[in-house]
Amino acid sequence: MTDFTGVRADFPLLSTAEGRTLTYLDSAATAQKPEVVLEALRHFYRYDNANVYRGVYGLAARATAAFEAARETVAAFIGADADEVIFTRGTTDAVNTVAWAWARAALGPGDEILTSEAEHHSNLVPWQEAARAAGARLRFVELAADGSVQTEAVLGALGPRTRLVALAQASNVLGNLPLDVGAVSRAAHRLGAIVLVDGAQSVPHLPVDVHAMEADFVAFSGHKMMGPTGIGVLYGRREMLAAMAPFQFGGEMISHVEAESATFKEAPQKFEGGTPPIAQAIGLARACEYLSGLGMAEVAAHDRRLGELAASQLGEVPGVTVYGPGGARLGVVSFNLEGVHPHDVATALDQQGICVRAGHHCCQPLMRRLGVVATVRASFYAYNSEEDVEKLVASVMSTMEFFHHVAH
Amino acid sequence: MSLTDLYREIILEHARHPQHKGSLAEPVSFQAGLNNPTCGDEVIVQVRVGPGGTIEEGKFDGVGCSISMAAASIMSGMVAGRTLAEAKQLIDAYTAMVSGKQAPTDELAELAAFAGVAQFPMRVKCATLPFHALQKGIARYEEGF
Numbered sequence: 001m002t003d004f005t006g007v008r009a010d011f012p013l014l015s016t017a018e019g020r021t022l023t024y025l026d027s028a029a030t031a032q033k034p035e036v037v038l039e040a041l042r043h044f045y046r047y048d049n050a051n052v053y054r055g056v057y058g059l060a061a062r063a064t065a066a067f068e069a070a071r072e073t074v075a076a077f078i079g080a081d082a083d084e085v086i087f088t089r090g091t092t093d094a095v096n097t098v099a100w101a102w103a104r105a106a107l108g109p110g111d112e113i114l115t116s117e118a119e120h121h122s123n124l125v126p127w128q129e130a131a132r133a134a135g136a137r138l139r140f141v142e143l144a145a146d147g148s149v150q151t152e153a154v155l156g157a158l159g160p161r162t163r164l165v166a167l168a169q170a171s172n173v174l175g176n177l178p179l180d181v182g183a184v185s186r187a188a189h190r191l192g193a194i195v196l197v198d199g200a201q202s203v204p205h206l207p208v209d210v211h212a213m214e215a216d217f218v219a220f221s222g223h224k225m226m227g228p229t230g231i232g233v234l235y236g237r238r239e240m241l242a243a244m245a246p247f248q249f250g251g252e253m254i255s256h257v258e259a260e261s262a263t264f265k266e267a268p269q270k271f272e273g274g275t276p277p278i279a280q281a282i283g284l285a286r287a288c289e290y291l292s293g294l295g296m297a298e299v300a301a302h303d304r305r306l307g308e309l310a311a312s313q314l315g316e317v318p319g320v321t322v323y324g325p326g327g328a329r330l331g332v333v334s335f336n337l338e339g340v341h342p343h344d345v346a347t348a349l350d351q352q353g354i355c356v357r358a359g360h361h362c363c364q365p366l367m368r369r370l371g372v373v374a375t376v377r378a379s380f381y382a383y384n385s386e387e388d389v390e391k392l393v394a395s396v397m398s399t400m401e402f403f404h405h406v407a408h
Numbered sequence: 409m410s411l412t413d414l415y416r417e418i419i420l421e422h423a424r425h426p427q428h429k430g431s432l433a434e435p436v437s438f439q440a441g442l443n444n445p446t447c448g449d450e451v452i453v454q455v456r457v458g459p460g461g462t463i464e465e466g467k468f469d470g471v472g473c474s475i476s477m478a479a480a481s482i483m484s485g486m487v488a489g490r491t492l493a494e495a496k497q498l499i500d501a502y503t504a505m506v507s508g509k510q511a512p513t514d515e516l517a518e519l520a521a522f523a524g525v526a527q528f529p530m531r532v533k534c535a536t537l538p539f540h541a542l543q544k545g546i547a548r549y550e551e552g553f
Contacts, residue, residue: 094529154429340474341472341473341474342447343447343449343473343475343531344415344474344475346475347411347414347528347530347531348411351409351410351411358447358450359446359447359448360447364448367448373447373448373449373471374447374448374474402411402415403415403420403474
């Protein structure tokens with residue numbers, strides 16, 4: 001059993017004079033970075049920095065080996081093979097890669113993309129554009145009363161024209177239990193559809209095995225899982241990647257270039273035009289190792305426990321509405337204080353050293369479904385503790401007091 | 409820096425009981441809306457300009473935080489009786505104050521309560537949202553829309 005009490009000390013930002021006073025509850029937006037990740041970045045730039053693939057000198061060989069080792073580490077972390085891992089700029093870039101490299105060629109008039117109104121804009125807007133370009137149609141899974149996407153509803157919404165299912169495994173707003181991607185993939189494949197999983201909120205917080213869940217694509221970001229910004233991953237099933245043409249052209253991704261035409265490398269390199277984010281990939285791999293050291297099953301249990309504690313305690317504060325499921329949930333809790341705008345709540349909590357997100361969380365359609373303009377969101381990770389939950393709940397109560405009583 | 413530096417009593421009062429909120433009776437000389445895409449706040453400002461080029465009445469409508477709604481409430485009351493040039497001057501003095509570039513001036517009157525916003529950089533956009541809507545409306549009106 002992992003003891004999480006010492007985890008916070010691994011994070012330099014949370015250990016400075018200012019950081020020690022912070023209750024950081026915005027990991028769903030971006031996670032803090034452990035010392036080992038910062039050290040991996042520094043080590044690469046100090047000792048191994050060269051461009052990858054092209055140089056014949058020893059330093060370049062070392063950089064290339066470190067970059068490819070990073071790909072293997074990241075692949076192992078999600079149960080993939082290294083040649084199925086494409087490094088992207090992040091989840092958005094990964095989803096867009098599928099929207100342009102796969103959907104543009106594969107979809108036509110009458111085809112349907114099954115998604116939901118609870119998606120992050122980055123797993124909705126690319127499909128709006130891809131559908132428009134292909135003459136395809138978006139269809140939306142009916143949301144449960146709490147706004148969540150339930151596996152049963154997805155299975156029921158699959159139809160004969162469904163070509164693509166594009167859904168998040170875990171919501172960045174509601175904290176509902178994850179989608180059963182395996183069940184969705186098997187049902188979709190029987191109908192000849194493929195499945196793209198937005199893993200931005202699941203890969204950092206849950207054990208994910210892409211082969212076991214049989215998804216065709218999984219997109220996620222490095223910075224939400226304690227890695228650097230500017231790096232993300234598109235996992236693609238080998239046969240899918242082999243059948244897809246590249247859509248960004250340039251250096252690194254070519255095999256042979258004539259003045260008038262060119263041939264391209266195999267996947268994953270054919271989707272990685274230009275110098276890749278080398279140090280970031282190495283940093284991400286180190287973050288994967290750090291998380292594996294904690295144990296993903298234990299990280300998941302820890303985050304869930306804090307999410308459930310926060311949701312139940314906030315739910316008992318008069319005037320507080322907690323969104324998403326009651327009972328079992330993940331470590332993301334959205335809530336509102338009656339009569340107080342989320343931005344005012346976030347400013348008040350910030351004054352007490354608590355970092356939360358306030359806004360629509362890039363989920364405007366979901367906000368409309370919940371009947372709110374915005375929510376406050378607290379999200380938990382391995383460096384958080386029960387003490388953070390207590391501080392949050394106490395500060396929410398004093399914030400309520402401030403806005404409802406101070407001026408009168 | 410404390411919460412009461414930002415949320416002065418007059419701001420909380422206007423946020424709870426906004427004035428000049430709703431639709432302006434015809435004739436409406438111009439209206440302009442703005443939203444803050446990061447939080448979803450929306451404000452629409454409506455203004456009637458009298459024959460002499462003086463603002464007769466201003467109203468606003470919208471949804472938003474205490475800061476944006478209180479700013480809209482106080483602003484809508486203060487524009488009445490001002491020429492468009494004076495209203496623009498008020499917008500400039502106010503935006504300079506909340507972004508920390510200038511101390512409150514006498515003409516800002518009640519709006520001086522928003523001086524504390526300068527210490528909360530993430531909230532400057534909330535405080536200026538109605539003023540930028542008014543600015544947009546005036547600019548369009550003067551271009552002859």
